[in-house]
Structure formats: C-alpha cells, structure tokens
Amino acid sequence: MTLSPAFLDELRARTTLSAVISPHVKLLRAGREWKACCPFHNEKTPSFTVNDEKHFYHCFGCGAHGDAIRFLTDNRGLPFMDAVKELAAAAGMEVPAADPRSRERAERQATLHDVMADAQTWFAEQLDGIEGAEARAYCQRRGIGAGAIKRFGIGFAPDRRNGLRKALERHGDDKLVDCGLLIRVEDEPKKEPYDRFRGRLMIPIRDQRGRVIGFGGRILGQGEPKYLNSPETVLFDKGSSLYNIDRAGPASRQAKRLIVVEGYMDVVGLDRGGITEAVAPNGTALTERQLELLWRLDPSPILCFDGDSAGSKAAIRAATRALPMLGPERTLSFVTLPDGQDPDDLVNSGGRDAVEALLQTPEPLVDRLWRHERDSTPLATPEQRAGLKQRLIDHAAAIADRSLSQLYRDEWMERFYALNRRERPAFEPRGQQQSFQRRGTWVRGKGFVPPEKPLEEATRTIARDSVGPIEARAIAAGLATFPDLIAEEAELLAALPFADPAAEALKQRLLDAALHQPSLDSQAVKPILAEARTASLLSEVQRGTGVVFSFNRGGADPAKSRADLKAVIELLGAKREIASAMLEAQRRMGEGDEAAVAEQHRLRLAAEDLTKRLADFSISD
Template sequence: MALPPNFLEELRLRTPLAPLVQRKTRLTKSGRNWKGCCPFHGEKTPSFYVYDDHFHCFGCGAHGDAISFVMQAEGLGFPEAVERLAGEAGLQIPQATPEAAARERRARDLYGVLEAVEAAFRRRLNLPEGAEALAYLRRRGLTETTIAAFGLGWSGGGRGAIAADLKADGITPAQLAEAGLVREREGGEGYTDLFFNRVIFPIRDRRGRVISFGGRTLGDGQPKYVNGPETSLFSKRRNLYGLDLAKEAAFRGKPVVVVEGYMDVIALHQAGFGGAVAPLGTALTPEQMEELWRLTPEPVLCFDGDAAGGRAAAKAAEAALPLLTMERSLKLATLPQGEDPDTLVARRGPGGFTTVLDGARPLSEALFALLTEGRPASTPEQRAALRHRLAEAANAIPDKTLAAEYRRALLDRFFAASRPQRGGGGPGSSLGRKPPAPPRNRPAITLERTRAAQAAALFAITLRHPWLLAEVEECFAAIDPGDARLAECRDRVLAWLAEGHELDSTRLMDQLAGIGLAELTTGLLRDPGLPEAASADAQPKDVLDAWWHFYGLLRGEAELMEDLASARRDWDAMTTDPVVQARAQQRLIRLTLLLSAQRRGEAAETEEAAPPVG
C-alpha cells in the first residue's frame, strides 16, 4: 500500500534536513541554506547544498528530500527509509488495511473534487449572478490579475448550486460532504450547503493544491467569514492562507509577514509583499510557526495597534518561546491604531506598510513590554511576581544558552524599570533615601536654548528611527538646526540615505561614527530629557507624530507655508509610482495640519513642546 500523502508530509516536516545530512558530511552555513562536500561522490570543493525541504549536488546531480537522502546514503528501500525516519520522529506508520487503502483512494479523488469545485466557483463569479461579488472585490481595489491569481469565486445564491454544477462531472453529494462543501441533514434527508451567498477564497497547501475554502458573506449575516471544516486534507492548525505563494516570495528574499485575514494577505500580495500569509481563524499554532520557519528564520508577525492586538502579540510570543533556537526567531510589527494591512496600503500605498515592517522589533526586544503590559509592579510582592514571570518565560526556551541570554535581557530591563529614581527609594519610601541634592544653578531658558533642545529632540528621533526618512526626507533637508554640527549631521544622514542603505539605526550610527560624529550622535541619544518617541521601542505612529511636532515648532508659519507650496508642486508633478504618491500625499497632509495648528496657536501646547533644557 502506498502511504498517505498527509503522513509523508508530516514525516518530512518533523525531519529537519540539515541535521540529517550532517550525519554523513560536514555542512557550513551559506546564507539561509547549508553547503558541504557531497557524501555521494568524492570532491574537495563543496558543491552539495541543503535547503529547507530538499538537497541538491551541483557536481553529481544528486537531489531529493529527507527520505531519498536516507535511501541513497544507507542503501535502503523506500519502506525501510520511511520506517527509520518515522521511528526517529515518533510517528506511527499507517497500517496496510483495506480501510486505509480506501482512504488513500478517496484522498486522491478529493483533490480532483476540490479542483472541480474551485473551477465552478470561479465560473460563477463571472456570471450575472456573481456581479455583486465581483463588484465587491473591485471596490476593495483588487485587479483582475489578483482575482485570478488567488482563484476567487462566488458560491452562488441558491441551495444545492454546487452539487447541481458538478453532477455532470460525476461528483456526488457524498464526495462534496467528504471534501467539506456540504453537510448531511439531520435524519439523512439530503445535504445542506456550507457556503451560501458568499465570496469564495480557495485555501491551498504549500504545494498549491486546493484543500478547502473560506467564504465571506455579502450581507449582514454572521459569521462574516467562515472556513471549511476539518477534513482528511484540511487542518486549520497546520495550514496558512497564501502559503503556496509566500514560499516562492521567500525564496526570492521577500519578508514573510503574518497578518490576520484573507483580504489582508491578498492586498499585500497585490502591493508587492508576496510573503504575506494568515492563519485560518485560529491563533498562530506551533505547527504554523514550523511552516513559517521553513520559509525564513525570522518571520514578522503583524498585529493591530489596539489592546486586542497587544494580547494577540503576547499570546503568540509566549507560544513561540518553546520553539525558539539560535537560528529561528520572530519579529513583531504593530499597525497604526485603527488600521489593518488592507486599509493601510489602500490609503498610503506600499510605503505605508514598508514603514510598519521597518519598525518591526525582534522578539528579544519586544518581549519585555508584552509580558509586563498591564501588570503593576509597585509593591515588593508584585515585583517578585513579575520577575518570576519574566524568568519563567526565558526558561521556556529549550536551548540553555539562548534561554540565558533572554533571561539576562529581560531581567536587565526589569531592574532598570524597578530602579528608584534619583532622590531616593520608591513612592513613600524613606529608607536609604539620600539627602536632597543642593539646588543647581540652571541656565536661563531662552528662545535659542529652547530651539536647540527642540532640534536635538528631532535629530534624536531621526537617528533612533531612520525608517521615517522615507516619509520626511524633503522636510528634514529643509531644517535649519541653528548649529553647525547638527547641520553637518543632517547632511551626512541625507547622503547616507541617497546611497540606498537599509534604514537601520545601528548602521546609521556606525556610519556617522566613522566620519567623526560619534560624540555628537551618542550625546543626542543619551540626553535624559528626550521624548518617549526617541526610545528604541516607541511605536511607529508615535515616532512620526513626534517628529512632525518638533518640525512644526522649528519651522514657523512662513516657512511652513513655503513647505506646503513646495509639497503641492511635487504633488502636481507626481509620477504614477505608488510609493512616491504615498510620500507626497502624507507630506501634504502633515504640513496642512501643522500650519493649521500653528495658526490656531496650538503648536506649543503639547507636553513635548518644550523639552527640558539646561
């Protein structure tokens, strides 16, 4: 009996290829992959490459997956190789029973059934009855190419529509029930459609085969979105929407991004983010994380900027900890409040989502805030409980070296946050309190000193978050910081930006240090009076809001009017490049709001309007 495809897929998933190959030959890292001397023919120069799910020798042509490697390396037949790997992976090999053989035949048939169902749904979308669904997809900004690439369709509005469509192909209601398209009524009298009056989204496995469907109602019915039920081909825990397309994008070096829903994935793919995927109505599972790590060592999880998004991020982070290794982790990105990826790229173009990705933080940086959010730490008992929670989180990581690094990072931040402020102990504490320091003579607060502090805050935000230069480049170039060293720093930053470097703070600081500006830039970032937006873990929206705030303070009404006129000229001369469009539009909006606020006298009323001086 041939083994079920699902079993073989599970076996390959549980058998990391590189460690298996390293039993026979020494491998070294080569980018995301591995290389070494081929174990199947004598060679001195490595030409044997190991990828996530296959190996290939460019010398002798040997090629295959984990099963074929064991067959070639050990001289075993297929059943023996499977038996050995299954034993190591802790999997039970399905028994060769008549029932198992029947299940296998049905599985082969089900792929064909689902393929025919998908074609029927797609046909219906372009018939008069699908006009409303097609209009909905076009209103959401989808092109014909995108609709075709994702195989979007229409279920039909009549009961029994799909069974009637496929009856001529010899597909029975019983087969549709097994494929998850219909459900037998109570009492066994006929079948009920599971997808009715819905836009249809085919769900494919990593090999591109349709395994189920999702549907969105066009009316007010609930639930708005539904997925097909669990079947012999479809498991919500093990699959990701868009995985087949993301696999190809990841191979080309695109970031792998996990978002929430079908339309988010589709909108991002259309905007050029081909590595977007989504879970299927569940929180991200360990099985889905394993799939993500097969694509890239550091996928980005993208969450809403509200409280629910924060809870989802914390849950995903804690679920990932027991699966982390030194070669695979996560990044976490936060969307602006009230936005999802679909609306963000519609309003601000690809550049808007690029900004979100540029602001993604490694799990090691984001974890402290996720674990401490909403947990008070004002009493010894509360601090002890929080410290225990942080240590427990780090201890969940199996690799002891990595766990120790996480524990150190988390506790360092814990102690920094718990450390009493200058002047004594915690609130209400008198024990160990030092006598108050004598008053210092502070320089007088002058207009020049205030402007210098505002310029320093703006430059510190820029150095800490250079990703925002994609939006503010023109305005940053127009700033007169009133200081020759800051002016040189501005010019160097703009020159660095023009060279096309990755917009990374560490790399920018290294570049500036290399040309003699280390003392200036580190001094800017260490100023204790900086706004929160200049901290490394500030949210992208807060960073942009603060930058434009200080920019408005530094420019004044007349200069803002000149900026606005220049922005309008740029808008009138606009190209069709969506990134350029988004930047010009955002600059127009920001400058209009700043000028309006300044004319109303509101520009200096926020808490960050006058940072500490002296």
C-alpha cells in the same frame, strides 16, 4: 503496502534532508541551501543543491531530483519500504501496519484533492458570471484586481442551496461532504445535503505543495459569521496549515523575511502593495504547529497585527505560546500597526513605503512582552511591582532552553530594577540623599559600595534602614542554603544593609559569586562556602540567632523554605520603602500639607501589616 500521502508528507517534514545526504556527499553551505558535486554523475564544479526547507535535492547538471526517500533508493539502492522505515526510525515515527484499507484511504485522499480543485475552478467561474456581480464590485472596492484574483484563486459561491452540489454531482455527495463542501443533516438522513458556502467570496486555502485543502468564505453584506471556514477534514487541519504558505515560502527566501498577519484579506492587501511573503492563520490564534511551519521558513517571523485591542491580544497570545519553543534560531518579532488600521488600510493610505517603514524596525519578542507586562497594571505599590516581577520570572521560566531562559530572566530583571529605581524618588525624603543610587552602588566584583559621605551620617542611615542582626544572620544563612535566590533578588539584597557585620560580609560574598555565575545552585556554591573566610562567616551567622525562621527550620519542606525566604526578603524591601515614604510624609506634615496626614496613617497601617506578615515566618527558639 500503500502508505498514505499524509504519512509521507509528515515523514518528509520531520526529516532534515541534508542530514540524510551529508554522510555520503560532502556538502558546503550556500546561503539557505547546501551545494556539492553531484553523486549521480561525475562533475568538478558543484551543481547539486540540497534545500532543507523544501525537502528536496536537485542537480542542475544531470537533472537528478528527489526527496530523502528518493535519495536512499537511488543512491544507496534501498527498496522503497526499507528507505521509509529507516527514515521513520530516525524521525521517531511508526510506519503504519499493513492494512487492506490503506490503499483505499490513500486513493480517497487523492480523489478529495481532485474534488477541491474542481470546486475552486467552479467558484472562480461563478465570480465571472452574472451572479458574481456583487462579489466583483466588492473586489473592486477593496482594490483587488484581476491579477490578484487569479494569483489567489478567488471565486464566488452563489446564494443557492445546491449550486455546487449539482455542478460537482459526478463526485457524489459523500466526497463533497468529506471535503466540507456540503452539510449533511445527521438527524434527518432523508434530507438531502446542501452547500456549506452560499453568497460568499471564496478564498482557497492551499498546502505547501499548492493543492487546495480548504476554503475561507467572506460574506459580502451584513451578517454573521463574517468569515466561514472549511471544517476539519481529511485534507484540512486548520491548526497545522497557514494561508498563502505555498506562495509566501519562496517569496520569503528572496525577501529574507516572513510576515504573519491576522487574516486572508490582510495577505491579499499586502500583496497588492508588492509584499508577497505574508501568511495568516486560518481564523484562529497561532498554534504550536503553525509556529513550527513559520520557523522552517524564517528564524524570526514578523507578526504584523492590527493596531487595536484584539490585535494586541493576538500578539501577546502568540508571544506566550512561542516561549516554550524558543531557541537561538527560533524567535518572533512584532510590528504594531497604527491604531484602528489593518495592512490593507496602510497600503491604501501610504502604499508599500508606509508598510516598509514599519517593517524596518520590528520589535523583538523580549521587548514586546516586557512592554506589555510593564504597562498592563499600575506600579504604584510594592505589591504591584512584585506582581510585575513575578510575571516576568514566570515568562522566562516557560522557555525550555535553559540558557536562553536565563538570558531572558537577566534582561527582564535588569529592566525591572532600573524601572524600580526610577520609581523610588517619589517615595524618598526630599531633603535627604536617600535615593537608591545615593545610598550606594552595585559594583561588579565589589558588591554594594556605600556612597562617599561623612561617617556619622552614613552610620545613622544604616542604623535606621538596615536589617536587624538576628534577621540578618537568618537571611544570610538561608541564602547559603538556597543560593539560586541570590541572583533573583540581587538588587533588593544589595539595597538591604545588614546590621550584623558577619551577615553583611557573607551576603556580599554570595552576591559577588552570583554576579559572576547567575545560575548559582547548591553544587556551584559549595566551593565558595568551603573557602576559609566564607566558611568562618557562615559559621558565625549560624550561631545563636535567637529567632528561628521557617526557612531555617530543620526538616522543613525545601520548596516551602525557599518560598518563605524569598517572601521575607521582599517583605523587608517593602518595609524599607514604606519607612522612606513615612519620612517624606512627616516632612510634608511639617510644611502644613493636610493630605500628608492621611498618607502617614495609610503608611502606618501598611507597616503594621508588613510586621504581622513577617511575624508569620518566625518562631521563638
């Protein structure tokens, strides 16, 4: 039975080589590799290395070299197919069933690699020929010298319909079509195939083993598309490959970083500046499979995109696509180039030093997404701030690693509330000490601590700003039922004094518990509610509310009840902000500010709307 190279490559990629070898050889970590005494010959000093990223082992003493399959056949004596089946079972892969056509497919794929190699050679020859003069001039203008042309295998496709076809006619049209080098007109079978790439600078795309699998063709003059890429073929899956990965992989291990840029010429431009550890997607946004490839080389690749709107959007698309896959050793960082510049421009203007200056301080993913969401819309109204908050919560929820998800959420909520506190003074009465910080402070272990000011003044403030006894008891009881909301709304709850003493005390106990245990849920809150004092408070707030809110109603859908409780808390917070803003508008009216009259009217309408929206969540007993 013959297995396809594609299957074997995927099997190697899914197998952690050190995990296969470690049960039989004592491995010691040595940087990004493993070292051991060679199992194939007697030695006292370790010379046997295992490289998980390259998927091979090598002994510098006896020369033993191979992959996971070779280790099982040479060390354990397994037949080839038994070794493959064992590794496939561990990787969750199905070994292809015996098929007479398998050998033909494998041979065909191997032949197509030969075709692509011959095509790259021919394109390189044309760049040096008479027809390549314009392409050579283009390279000279871009600062691409002979060394870079050779390193990247750059060539030229003459503007002829059958130039490549005639040069590689020994391979036959079918293979050239299968490689994406010729276009066959399906509706006109009698019409001869013709060259796909014409009048373009040809940039070969290689796999990790250095084999040409596709091409990117850059137009030299005006016209569209600017870049023409190979179509999807047996060899080329553009969403699973990265340009320059064959050279950037080894370079990244030496540089201890991996850089991702937008396009082929960006990679070439950085190389011209002496930075060789750069890759690029093949004309598309980064895919999940490409992210996996990046993380095999570096736990935090640096995305270095152009300093324009398109570059910013590409960075955010990559960030959001990466969120579900993040982990303690899998993240992204970002560098934003000066507006209107790409890496090539930066190398031209400041050389390697200019690029290195940016790369020294990449922006973490948590900061990049925060900055994007914070700046994407105005934050002048409670609704706009609520939108920011929800977007951040949604991003955190997209992270599959629950511990990391919680940490992202905590980080963003802390920044959100800090930003919200900075925004509030514009809405507070100037002559009164009404900022959030002066109303009180959230203190670990103590909850919401009121400021030191005369008791009479504090009493008047609480009476005006606090949540009424009936609503307070209902909300406190709701928080005991849905404790996961407490951490989410901690800052807002701390800033909402409850007029009912029992409800306020219960809220403070729950806030304090959530502060020490952010992932508070129904199971985790049970021991807290069982405490004598807390149980007494809960019993008290549950008696005689006078109003039943939708989130307290028996038999209601839990998900809807939780959403309603969240909405009521946030509406009460917005109502409190509007009340403060109305006091400010009244003060300005007293000073003769005519604009304050319109502001007072707008705020009154907003308050009436909030009152109606709150009424939607309550029914009489």
